[in-house]
Amino acid sequence: MTLDYLVSRLSWQQAASAFIVLFAIIDVLGSSPIFISLKNNGRPTNALKATLISTALLVGFYYAGDAVLKLFSVDIQSFAVAGSLIIFLLALEMLLDIEIFKFTGPLKEATLIPVVFPLIAGAGSFTTLLSLKAEYATINIMIGLALNMLFVYIVISAADKVERFVSRTAIYVLRKFFGVILMAIAVKLFAANITTLMSNLG
Numbered sequence: 001m002t003l004d005y006l007v008s009r010l011s012w013q014q015a016a017s018a019f020i021v022l023f024a025i026i027d028v029l030g031s032s033p034i035f036i037s038l039k040n041n042g043r044p045t046n047a048l049k050a051t052l053i054s055t056a057l058l059v060g061f062y063y064a065g066d067a068v069l070k071l072f073s074v075d076i077q078s079f080a081v082a083g084s085l086i087i088f089l090l091a092l093e094m095l096l097d098i099e100i101f102k103f104t105g106p107l108k109e110a111t112l113i114p115v116v117f118p119l120i121a122g123a124g125s126f127t128t129l130l131s132l133k134a135e136y137a138t139i140n141i142m143i144g145l146a147l148n149m150l151f152v153y154i155v156i157s158a159a160d161k162v163e164r165f166v167s168r169t170a171i172y173v174l175r176k177f178f179g180v181i182l183m184a185i186a187v188k189l190f191a192a193n194i195t196t197l198m199s200n201l202g
Helices: 003-009 012-026 032-040 047-071 076-096 111-120 123-133 138-157 159-165 168-201
Strands: none
Touching: 003 138, 012 123, 012 138, 032 076, 032 111, 032 138, 032 159, 032 168, 047 111, 047 123, 047 138, 076 111, 076 123, 076 168, 111 123, 123 138, 123 168, 138 159
16 A cells, blocks of 8 residues: 555545544543543553553454454444443443442553543444444544544543542532433444344344
8 A cells, every 4th residue: 555545545524524423432521520530549540551552452443343353253233232331331330429340450540441441442433433444545534543542642631630620519510411421322322233233133
């Protein structure tokens, strides 16, 4: 694949569209109360590590997602339903002020679970990438993804500043609001895939 070919496929309109779609799905701004809550519970997030791992997972899944899922005899609908259930449980934590994901691992940070998966590189972003792959040129999708990952890094890095400048009451209200949003995303993702999944099983 030559440079001339990549340039010929470059479309800023497609890149902008890919960025907007991925931005809405990843919704890192909506997850900011989670980052703050995790930090307050002694589980800080490493912004650079989370960004790099998420980028690697998303790019890797873009190129090998279908093959990897087929290797384990898992279809994309099953993967999306599983991801929606995890997102639903995270939403319950936010809305009910309970702890479902009890961290018992050797590390004290929450970079991998739940920040990288499922919040950033989750079933929604994976399935969206596969959908975009059918419509847009790869270079435009990668530009949209790179811009999103830059924004992810900025938001996670600025979580402490958000906590300093926003009152605890406002953070609490935001947590409840985005808990509802996360639950709605989970329900939508579940509903969009469960019908196809049941049909395939039948």
